[in-house]
Amino acid sequence: MKIFGRGNRKRRDEPRIKLPRIPWVALSSLVGLLVVTTGLFTAGRWVLNRPVERMVFNGKFERVSADQLESVLRSYMGKGFLAVDLDAIQARVAALPWVATARVSRQWPDTLDVTVTEEAPAARWGADGLLNPQGVLFVKHATHIPAELPRLNGPDGSETDVAARYVAIQEQLLERGLGVISLELDGRGAWTLLLSNGIGVRLGSQDVDARLNRFYEALDTVVMPVATDVQFVDMRYTNGFSVGWRPQRAVQAPPDEERPPTELLPSA
Numbered sequence: 001m002k003i004f005g006r007g008n009r010k011r012r013d014e015p016r017i018k019l020p021r022i023p024w025v026a027l028s029s030l031v032g033l034l035v036v037t038t039g040l041f042t043a044g045r046w047v048l049n050r051p052v053e054r055m056v057f058n059g060k061f062e063r064v065s066a067d068q069l070e071s072v073l074r075s076y077m078g079k080g081f082l083a084v085d086l087d088a089i090q091a092r093v094a095a096l097p098w099v100a101t102a103r104v105s106r107q108w109p110d111t112l113d114v115t116v117t118e119e120a121p122a123a124r125w126g127a128d129g130l131l132n133p134q135g136v137l138f139v140k141h142a143t144h145i146p147a148e149l150p151r152l153n154g155p156d157g158s159e160t161d162v163a164a165r166y167v168a169i170q171e172q173l174l175e176r177g178l179g180v181i182s183l184e185l186d187g188r189g190a191w192t193l194l195l196s197n198g199i200g201v202r203l204g205s206q207d208v209d210a211r212l213n214r215f216y217e218a219l220d221t222v223v224m225p226v227a228t229d230v231q232f233v234d235m236r237y238t239n240g241f242s243v244g245w246r247p248q249r250a251v252q253a254p255p256d257e258e259r260p261p262t263e264l265l266p267s268a
Contacts, residue, residue: 051078052111059116069114070243072096081110089114097139100132123166124149125159135163154185161185169193172216176224199223200232211235 021147055077057069072092076084079175093102093114107236121130125233130139131152137159141207150170154162175180179196186192189205203211215235223243232244 023211038226050081052076052081052084052110052112053078054111056107056111056113057116058113060118061116063118064096064116069093073112073114076112080104081108084112086112100138121146121149123152123163126153131159131163135160150180151182152184153182155187158185165191169212172212174214177218197227199227199230202232202234202236204236214241 053071055073057066073089076089086106089112090102090104093099093104093116098119100119102117105113105115107113119130119132121139121142122133123131125131125137125147128141128143128145128228129137130142130145130149132138133230150166152159152162152166162183162185165185166180169183170180175194181194181196182195184191191203191205191208193201193203195201201215203215212235215233218241223233229246229248230243231246233244235246
């Protein structure tokens with residue numbers, strides 16, 4: 001008997017663990033490509049982000065000076081061309097008096113282009129303020145006010161409402177060959193206006209739209225034929241209006257002349 005021997009049983013194959021093969025060549029190429037790409041990006045960004053050396057101002061300048069723009073933007077000179085905050089620059093320029101809009105863009109390689117649109121004054125506000133066409137008070141104390149501007153006035157915060165009322169009245173008067181010289185809203189909410197022919201109109205604070213419609217009708221039918229003699233028209237009546245005559249008419253009128261029939265007229 002063989003105590004030790006191979007026997008007839010087959011040897012069991014031991015399971016073997018196969019490690020994945022590392023593609024060293026491909027991996028080295030990828031790492032090299034990343035290094036080169038990163039280097040090119042860094043170098044390119046460094047080249048593109050060179051310091052800002054010039055600023056170009058564009059626009060039709062009448063009220064905004066180059067000195068004002070330079071004083072605001074001087075701190076951005078020398079900043080990185082790509083790093084400089086265009087929105088911040090635009091906001092600072094737009095905050096200047098008389099600036100309506102501002103647009104800032106980059107011009108390769110080291111220049112910032114600043115385009116400015118100035119405000120167009122549409123009306124005078126109070127003593128020396130100016131409103132733009134949107135009814136926004138953009139200058140509270142102007143040193144120069146164009147004489148042809150209409151004069152608007154009202155409590156603080158009422159600029160937009162007064163401007164809107166002015167536009168609506170002006171449209172109606174332009175159809176009649178007239179215009180608004182001044183329009184005022186007082187603290188009690190009462191409206192008064194002065195026409196381009198020198199006639200004052202008192203509208204009061206109630207039913208202003210209805211009173212304006214009655215005024216336009218009275219202007220067409222009664223007031224215009226005697227406009228040179230009329231000093232003011234008072235619409236603060238429920239169903240009518242009164243007319244105040246200029247002093248010249250009162251002096252020229254005979255002592256026994258009856259009161260003019262237009263002194264108090266019912267609504268049509």
